[in-house]
Amino acid sequence: xxxxxxxxxxxxxxxxxxxxxxxxxxxxxxxxxxxxxxxxxxxxxxxxxxxxxxxxxxxxxxxxxxxxxxxxxxxxxxxxxxxxxxxxxxxxxxxxxxxxxxxxxxxxxxxxxxxxxxxxxxxxxxxxxxxxxxxxxxxxxxxxxxxxxxxxxxxxxxxxxxxxxxxxxxxxxxxxxxxxxxxxxxxxxxxxxxxxxxxxxxxxxxxxxxxxxxxxxxxxxxxxxxxxxxxxxxxxxxxxxxxxxxxxxxxxxxxxxxxxxxxxxxxxxxxxxxxx
Numbered sequence: 001x002x003x004x005x006x007x008x009x010x011x012x013x014x015x016x017x018x019x020x021x022x023x024x025x026x027x028x029x030x031x032x033x034x035x036x037x038x039x040x041x042x043x044x045x046x047x048x049x050x051x052x053x054x055x056x057x058x059x060x061x062x063x064x065x066x067x068x069x070x071x072x073x074x075x076x077x078x079x080x081x082x083x084x085x086x087x088x089x090x091x092x093x094x095x096x097x098x099x100x101x102x103x104x105x106x107x108x109x110x111x112x113x114x115x116x117x118x119x120x121x122x123x124x125x126x127x128x129x130x131x132x133x134x135x136x137x138x139x140x141x142x143x144x145x146x147x148x149x150x151x152x153x154x155x156x157x158x159x160x161x162x163x164x165x166x167x168x169x170x171x172x173x174x175x176x177x178x179x180x181x182x183x184x185x186x187x188x189x190x191x192x193x194x195x196x197x198x199x200x201x202x203x204x205x206x207x208x209x210x211x212x213x214x215x216x217x218x219x220x221x222x223x224x225x226x227x228x229x230x231x232x233x234x235x236x237x238x239x240x241x242x243x244x245x246x247x248x249x250x251x252x253x254x255x256x257x258x259x260x261x262x263x264x265x266x267x268x269x270x271x272x273x274x275x276x
Contacts, residue, residue, distance in 0.1 A: 014045040032157035058104035079144035088128030133169035191273040202258025208250040217276035
């Protein structure tokens with residue numbers, strides 16, 4: 001049975017806005033489901049940056065109503081043998097390629113089984129992950145290079161109309177996931193962290209969580225520089241700052257500038273956090 005109430009669809013991609021890729025996806029969705037409500041999370045994920053996509057998705061999905069459909073397409077392996085998936089959770093449905101980009105939908109306990117850099121994890125019993133193989137829920141001609149338009153957008157539109165996930169294809173017992181975003185603590189209390197996202201201001205967001213930081217202050221070491229912290233706000237200090245942002249992760253910022261440009265650092269850069 002199809003629902004009479006259209007569900008929200010969010011879109012997160014690395015397509016940018018200078019081409020027609022995003023418009024193509026929206027056109028397909030609205031052709032199938034003219035009443036769909038589409039929310040752009042962002043289309044400015046750096047090209048092929050799966051880690052950034054997972055981070056961004058993890059910061060917003062819980063703010064949407066239950067039942068929202070979250071489409072995330074950062075797909076450097078489009079057209080290969082990787083699967084296209086829809087993953088049902090208690091809060092909503094996540095649609096995207098099976099390359100780790102759907103990690104934000106998984107509990108940390110499941111993601112802890114993923115190797116560094118990402119890999120296959122077993123879903124918990126009863127988890128609803130299904131391959132998107134049924135041509136009835138795809139465009140008539142599926143391009144090898146644009147599954148966002150031909151596979152994922154149609155799936156989201158049909159799901160928003162109330163289509164059953166079980167009708168899309170076979171159940172997937174394992175999917176690709178990234179490990180949880182969490183710095184590793186060493187025996188002496190030092191945290192080994194890394195940059196997981198660079199925002200538009202050039203702030204370097206790390207995987208060091210607020211609750212793991214030394215309570216009496218700390219020193220952040222990155223790209224040969226040492227930065228004392230914490231600084232309470234972006235405007236409360238001078239130069240490079242160690243700030244816990246609104247998402248609960250330690251960030252490195254530059255007052256009135258870009259820390260990423262100042263340090264020549266980006267996603268994947270190593271960070272050490274020592275007690276002050």
